[in-house]
Amino acid sequence: MKKNDADMLAAILQASNRYAMRPALVLDDRTYTYQELFGLAGSISETLRNLKEDIIGITAENSMETYASILAVLFSGKTYVMLHPDYPAERNCRIAGQSGIGLLLYSGENGDILPADISARRVSLSSYCPASYSGIVVPDVDPDVPAYIIFTSGSTGEPKGVPISRKNLDAFYRAYSALGWELDENDRMLQMFELTFDVSVVSFLYPLTLGACVYAVPQKGMKYLNVLDIMERHRLTFAAVAPSVLRLSRPYFGEICFPDLRYLIVTAEATDVNLLNEFRPCIPNAKVINLYGPTEATIYCTSYVIPAEGTKHHNGMAAIGKPFQGMDYMIVSPLGKQLPAGETGELWISGPQLMSGYWCAPEKTAECFVTDSSGRLYYRTGDLCLADSDGDIIYCGRKDTQVKIQGFRIELSEIEYHVKAFYGHTCNALVLPIYTHDGNCELHLVIEKDAEDTENLERYMQSHLPSYMLPRRIHFIHCFPQNNSNKTDRNQLLKYITQ
């Protein structure tokens, strides 16, 4: 294998030289060439290399400087940690403290994102003058050094740091490239994700390995409108989106069309097959692929091409398909026994994309890793899945969305499925378990819709679901809140309905 086939940064560097005058990044309708982007990145990288700090904080802004900083840290052989200006100061503080950020790169006004008692050096990029483009030299870096640390929310409120090493990133890059994309330097590719969420890493870096152009979506304002607008105006050929984008743009399906789009990736949460089918006429020439993976296994680790007809699904949620090349999985019972095809259990995954453990948190690492009898290390995803006879993995929901009521094991997605079916799949529905003081579990149904009479719905549910599965209360909310990863924010919803 040639070096570039295995090394993501080398491929990016090669493309940046070969396509120097071509557009690399479009931001707020301003185009930056490879030469401009890598000129700045190279110059920041040189500065970083001469400093002793190894963990570099970057403020997540919709600016060329932010994107150049990411490249700069990678090329300098150091580790980046994104801090978000919209996060509560307390969360940024914890992240900075936990990861040991020694230096903060920022542009704009965000130098004060960390309070003064965090002793990191602050470097503003707003007035930074890039040196003339003399080419970037990538130092030999220990492949175990993290490329980035992403913080995910821990159930205890303390964010967990997921360090992804250069080895992980390259394993991901090899497997992702092997999916057989027909993409090249002429492609126009979407980056809609917050930089604190790992799908942004592939949305930004992969196009740069091809010499293609990245179209970054402003995070402020009407984001889903911005996504559609950019996809249409710039005739994008590749877009990875969260299903929420489809849900929110549903009122406009009749007026939008993206004939140039060749790939639509749906990711970040379960994809509603019916919603996708309604969207299909808008993307007549696109192949639709569901990509799944926990941050701990480097962005994505399974893929499923969603066919126009006969999609494999569970309660309307599209299958997640087969593991990436080099990755392996098992479906496991609550007692830790491997289950045969057709049986639902927790998905455990294994392979070179797995992080080596949470950042400075050995007890949390021990909780999520298991070694099987042959010594192979598995990560417990917390996702309930089953494998069908073709070896395709079907996603069945989060482990914590399975509840027990009166001794019955209930999958909340089954209730949601029937509710959505009642409305002809025109709106989203979520069932939230609420535990009362005496430890009982009550099901609350939340429907994304204007309030209306529920008599017919209740009758429909009674005729399709056993009585122990019937929700105790029904709430309507016009629009579900989302978290920073564009997933429906269950905690916010819970607050809303219990307040």
Place this chain on the structure above:
Amino acid sequence: METTELLEILNGIFRKVLKRDNIALTEDTTAHDVDGWDSLTNMVLISEIENKFGVRFTFREIVKLKNVGDLCHAIMNKTK
């Protein structure tokens, strides 16, 4: 309809949807100026406005709205 009258009606809709009593829109107001006016609540706002005035906005029209003034003009054009 006069712009001031329109702004008063919009204030009512925004206050109700965003659950804030202190919203006072002007023609220059943008989403950045109003707490809680984001991608998600915008959907609710647009649909409330559509219902109130009996109009319908296309995706292209909504994308072009840069501030409340644009919104007022769009409503006035549609209700002429």
